[in-house]
Amino acid sequence: MLKLSELFPTDLIVDGISTEDSKITIRLISTKPNCECPNCKRKSSRIHSQYQRGLKDLPIMDKKAIIRLQTRKxxxxxxxxxxGIFTERFKSLIKPYARNTDRLNKYLEFIGFAVNAEVGSVLSKQILANVSPDSMLRLVKAAEPAIKTDYQYIGIDDWAIKKGHKYCTLVCDLVTKRPIDVLPDRSYDVISEWLREHPEIKFISMDRSVTYNGATKRECPQAKIVADRFHLVYNLSQTLMRYLQRRYCNGILINPELPREEQPQITERTFLFWNPSKLSGKDKDIL
Ligand SMILES: [Zn+2]
Structure with a gap:
């Protein structure tokens, strides 16, 4: 049969449990005869004092879990x-000064990344523990990024903080389809510096930027440059538009329901709305 103590690190044992309507309180005490000084690492068994820490943990059987942890100095x-005096540290699950256990914070982080802090706070209150929007935001900001260095397939493109004024470079992992870095601008030096640290890259998807292209060829000569789908279609539509404007500047019928003199000009958006099936036989001939 599972013992409640098994749900906690081995240096802690359950000293008591009490339940209320929607809450379960678990009292924990330490089993360690001594503790290591966080500064000099020497072990000490001379106790100065003790106090009780309150922490929130993951719910148990539909009840919110509160831990009362006897902590020694x-x-x-x-x-x-x-x-001179230091507070007892624990192996895992509970960090110094923390108000939540690590495993509760892990789930709060999931929620914080999935929704905004306000909604996350409301959700957490219902299903995990009472957490303010500010605390939710702090958790997300403090979350350690997933450390991964072997980016073999990446996408790179510029991204406007303020269109026409300030541009950054967004780098994405095409395997996980997640952003992995935001570079402060789109200059040759900045891109080169980032690429230099990633010689493992095999494929880079990008637009036709001379800067990105040049930096990749210099810093990652082994990587194959691939035109990304968006820019491929975009460039194709621009080329097609220029061809049609030049070739059929007076003859093309964009909207079959309008008389010829009211036909709109060909623009990039023309291709979004143009439906050849609506053209009459005569207009098809013009095209
Ligand atoms: Zn010390």
Whole structure:
């Protein structure tokens, strides 16, 4: 049979449980005879004082879980250490000064990344624990990024913070389809510096930027440059538009329901609305 103590690190044991309507409170105490000074690493068993820490944990059987953790303070007896008194640290699950357990924070992070802080706070209150929008935001900001360095297939494009004024470069992992970096601008030096640190790249998808192209050829000569689908279609439509404007400047019928003199000019958007099936036989001939 599962014991509640098994749900906690081995240096903690359950000292008592109490339940209310929607809440379960678990009292934990430490089993360690001594504790390591966080500064000089010398072990100490001389207790200065103890107090109770309150932490939120993941819900248990539809009840919100609160931990009351008996925490000790120790003297550091190392005469060369500046830390006179230090607070007990635990192996895992509970970080110093934390108000939530690590496993609760992990789930709060999931919610925080999926929705905004306000909605995340409301959701968490219903299903996990009471967390303010500010706390939700702090969790997301403090979350460690997934460390991955072997980006073999990436996409790179510029991104406007303020259109016409300030542009950055967005780098995406095409395997996970997630952004992996935002570079401060789209200059040759900045792109080159980033690419230099990633010699593992095999394919880079990009537009026809001379800067991106040049930096890739210099820093990642092994990588194949691939025209991305958006820019391929976009460039094709621009070329087609220029051809039609030049070839059929007076003859093409864009909207069959309008008389010829009211026909709109050919623009890039023309291709979005143009439906050849609506053209009459005569107009098809013109095209
Ligand atoms: Zn010390």
């Amino acid at each position: 120790f003297f550091c007896d190392n005469p060369n250490c500046e830390t």
